[in-house]
Amino acid sequence: MAAYVVRRLILMVALLxxxxxxxxxxxxxxxxxxxxxxxxxxCSAQTIEANRHRLGYDQPILTQYEEFLSGLFVGRxxxxxxxxxxxxxxxxxxxxxxxxxxxxxxxxxAAPTTFWLAxxxxxxxxxxxxxxxxxAALNHGHWPDRLVMGISLxxxxxxxxxxxxxLIFFVVIKWSxxxxxxxVSPFDNPFQFLQTMILPWIVLAVLNTAxxxxxxxxxxxxxxxxxxxxxxxxxxxxxxxxxxxxxxRAGLTPLVTAAGMDLAYLLGGAIITESIFNLPGLGALAVSxxxxxxxxxxxxxxxxxxxxxxxxxxxxxxxxxVIDPRVRLA
Amino acid sequence: MTTPGxxxxxxFLEIKDLxxxxxxxxxxxRAVEGVSLSIERGRTLAIVGESGSGKSVTAQAIMGLIDRxxxxxxxxxxxxxxxxxxxxxxxxxxxxxxxxAMIFQDPMSSLHPFYRVGDQITEAINAHRSIRAKAARAMxxxxxxxxxxxxxxxxxxxxxxQLSGGMRQRVMIAMALINAPKMLIADEPTTALxxxxxxxxxxxxxxxxxxxGITVIMxxxxxxxxxxxxxxxxxxxxxxxxEVAPTGVLYAQPEMPYTLGxxxxxxxxxxxxxxxxxxxxxxxxxxxxxxxxCVFQPRCMYSDRVAGGxxxxxxxxxxxxxxxxxxxxxxPAEERRQISQGVLNVLAGGS
Ligand SMILES: Nc1ncnc2c1ncn2[C@@H]1O[C@H](COP(=O)(O)OP(=O)(O)OP(=O)(O)O)[C@@H](O)[C@H]1O
Ligand code: SF4
Ligand SMILES: [Mg+2]
Numbered sequence: 072m073a074a075y076v077v078r079r080l081i082l083m084v085a086l087l088x089x090x091x092x093x094x095x096x097x098x099x100x101x102x103x104x105x106x107x108x109x110x111x112x113x114c115s116a117q118t119i120e121a122n123r124h125r126l127g128y129d130q131p132i133l134t135q136y137e138e139f140l141s142g143l144f145v146g147r148x149x150x151x152x153x154x155x156x157x158x159x160x161x162x163x164x165x166x167x168x169x170x171x172x173x174x175x176x177x178x179x180x181a182a183p184t185t186f187w188l189a190x191x192x193x194x195x196x197x198x199x200x201x202x203x204x205x206x207a208a209l210n211h212g213h214w215p216d217r218l219v220m221g222i223s224l225x226x227x228x229x230x231x232x233x234x235x236x237x238l239i240f241f242v243v244i245k246w247s248x249x250x251x252x253x254x255v256s257p258f259d260n261p262f263q264f265l266q267t268m269i270l271p272w273i274v275l276a277v278l279n280t281a282x283x284x285x286x287x288x289x290x291x292x293x294x295x296x297x298x299x300x301x302x303x304x305x306x307x308x309x310x311x312x313x314x315x316x317x318x319x320r321a322g323l324t325p326l327v328t329a330a331g332m333d334l335a336y337l338l339g340g341a342i343i344t345e346s347i348f349n350l351p352g353l354g355a356l357a358v359s360x361x362x363x364x365x366x367x368x369x370x371x372x373x374x375x376x377x378x379x380x381x382x383x384x385x386x387x388x389x390x391x392x393v394i395d396p397r398v399r400l401a
Numbered sequence: 402m403t404t405p406g407x408x409x410x411x412x413f414l415e416i417k418d419l420x421x422x423x424x425x426x427x428x429x430x431r432a433v434e435g436v437s438l439s440i441e442r443g444r445t446l447a448i449v450g451e452s453g454s455g456k457s458v459t460a461q462a463i464m465g466l467i468d469r470x471x472x473x474x475x476x477x478x479x480x481x482x483x484x485x486x487x488x489x490x491x492x493x494x495x496x497x498x499x500x501x502a503m504i505f506q507d508p509m510s511s512l513h514p515f516y517r518v519g520d521q522i523t524e525a526i527n528a529h530r531s532i533r534a535k536a537a538r539a540m541x542x543x544x545x546x547x548x549x550x551x552x553x554x555x556x557x558x559x560x561x562x563q564l565s566g567g568m569r570q571r572v573m574i575a576m577a578l579i580n581a582p583k584m585l586i587a588d589e590p591t592t593a594l595x596x597x598x599x600x601x602x603x604x605x606x607x608x609x610x611x612x613x614g615i616t617v618i619m620x621x622x623x624x625x626x627x628x629x630x631x632x633x634x635x636x637x638x639x640x641x642x643x644e645v646a647p648t649g650v651l652y653a654q655p656e657m658p659y660t661l662g663x664x665x666x667x668x669x670x671x672x673x674x675x676x677x678x679x680x681x682x683x684x685x686x687x688x689x690x691x692x693x694x695c696v697f698q699p700r701c702m703y704s705d706r707v708a709g710g711x712x713x714x715x716x717x718x719x720x721x722x723x724x725x726x727x728x729x730x731x732x733p734a735e736e737r738r739q740i741s742q743g744v745l746n747v748l749a750g751g752s
Contacts, residue, residue, distance in 0.1 A: 298510035299511055299514070301511070302511045302512065305466060305497055305498060306497065306524065306528055307495060307496070307497035307498030307499055307528045308494075309494065321513070395514070396514070
């Protein structure tokens with residue numbers, strides 16, 4: 072187990088290296104002059120050249136990459152030869168000259184919003200999706216099953232921007248049940264936080280709930296037909312034990328993988344939902360960084376969200392091995 | 402204690418006119434119809450028949466394992482003076498594992514992959530009595546030893562996937578016998594195992610049966626293994642019993658054409674190579690569209706010998722042809738015996 076984890080961690084670091092290189096090459100190959108983008112229309116050629124030098128874009132690409140990497144581990148200083156050098160401590164993901172702020176700081180500001188958005192929606196859809204899925208499976212073929220499956224189909228076919236706009240229109244504008252969304256930290260104003268987050272949570276949860284209801288139902292139905300469930304009944308165990316300890320334990324295990332990965336993707340930012348509800352999260356940050364062609368910021372966000380997904384992958388694999396004794400980590 | 406109105410000397414297990422039907426989208430699946438059987442205490446009955454003939458459904462009906470939400474069960478099952486079909490779910494649950502236990506065809510999929518084998522056995526103990534964890538573990542260990550698992554103190558904490566197929570079936574047997582049931586139903590217990598292991602498992606079941614004095618129902622589609630283990634044999638076809646006889650009689654004087662067909666398809670060492678094994682031509686009937694007359698008629702070579710085409714239109718009854726020997730066939734007994742001896746002579750390599 073320990074050897075496996077070490078190997079996976081080494082692999083993870085290697086993967087991130089490849090990823091940084093890929094992102095770096097990709098964004099350098101993009102058309103357009105990054106130095107030109109650092110200042111407005113009325114920019115003199117001198118300013119552009121000065122910025123090019125300050126950003127290091129006048130260096131060969133390999134040198135740029137080296138500086139980027141060393142910035143990650145030991146930090147770096149931008150425009151060291153100017154009167155106002157910009158010190159970026161490790162792990163330095165870069166400096167956004169569009170926003171005049173360190174990339175890491177920008178991400179750290181946006182991350183909590185996305186984190187709360189993802190966690191809240193996750194809890195919502197896991198609870199409703201799994202419990203309704205189990206309920207449907209245990210009533211297989213009868214009306215509760217059909218009802219749940221019908222709801223799932225509807226939830227599945229509604230695009231999230233549509234649900235979001237409908238909710239805003241009725242709940243906020245028409246009926247004024249909630250104020251216009253305006254994000255605050257839950258630690259500053261928990262009530263306003265909840266008022267802001269409840270609709271985005273619902274929007275994100277609907278689609279996933281629909282998916283998890285279906286997944287859970289099918290999983291549980293499948294395991295209820297397993298031979299070992301029949302054995303559990305043949306032993307004379309109470310039906311409750313048969314269902315919970317024998318069928319659900321095995322049937323819900325594969326959901327760990329799906330849930331872990333879905334959460335990880337969401338932690339990378341929910342672009343549509345964040346935009347509709349005006350939430351300053353990673354998704355919104357990513358969108359504006361692209362619109363502003365803010366290369367250092369795009370690179371930083373890509374790296375951070377990829378890291379989250381790679382780490383989640385490892386966590387999910389380890390968790391699975393703990394739950395299912397047949398899985399050998401080797 | 403016996404139920405009022407029933408004599409004390411009833412058979413240990415008596416099934417009367419059992420019927421199990423599953424309504425499905427394609428129509429009513431009549432998996433079992435009019436099955437009547439009885440077994441004396443401590444004896445072994447083999448139920449033999451092709452795939453789909455209703456063996457497992459019959460066994461599951463005895464265990465109370467047929468889901469009443471998806472099937473209708475009719476008839477009576479008397480176990481040691483108690484009728485099971487009308488029994489409330491809770492009483493059936495208390496009976497399962499304690500009075501009647503069951504082992505299945507595939508010991509890999511029949512054990513839960515997530516739990517240690519020892520825990521699965523102690524779970525069976527705890528289902529029926531309160532006992533301290535330590536005592537339960539000691540019981541499980543002792544039972545694992547008795548079913549012939551080497552180094553049981555190490556194996557008890559293994560997961561099923563760490564054991565071989567034969568060992569897993571031994572674990573299943575240990576789990577089935579842990580509550581000292583009066584009856585064991587073995588549903589094709591060796592089909593999924595290697596040939597060498599098959600014999601060991603059968604031997605184990607027989608020896609444990611003697612030791613514990615259990616009544617056994619052995620389900621199989623292989624008449625070849627029946628001779629060594631069973632006192633009586635019931636042959637099933639198309640959801641019904643077509644012939645019942647003491648094992649020796651069934652081999653020496655089978656009367657139902659289907660039984661003859663089964664016997665002709667057993668490979669035997671002592672048989673001359675020149676005699677071709679003949680599997681019965683044709684397929685078993687669909688349980689949704691059963692033939693109107695004898696369910697075996699579409700595959701029967703002898704149906705045209707019955708006067709008036711009765712095989713096509715009239716369901717034959719299961720009737721006694723000798724003591725303990727019942728046959729379901731329209732042919733006159735005399736003619737059945739002639740046919741049977743003719744076939745057996747060919748099989749024996751004579752003429
Ligand atoms: N839950 C069910 N729903 C519908 N039909 C069923 C169900 N269970 C069993 N059957 C049908 O009942 C018939 C008898 O099945 P059963 O399992 O008893 O056969 P079997 O004799 O044990 O065969 P095998 O040797 O393959 O185990 C089959 O045609 C099967 O398709
Ligand atoms: S009743 Fe007729 S069809 Fe059926 S087994 Fe006898 S002879 Fe054959
Ligand atoms: Mg079967």
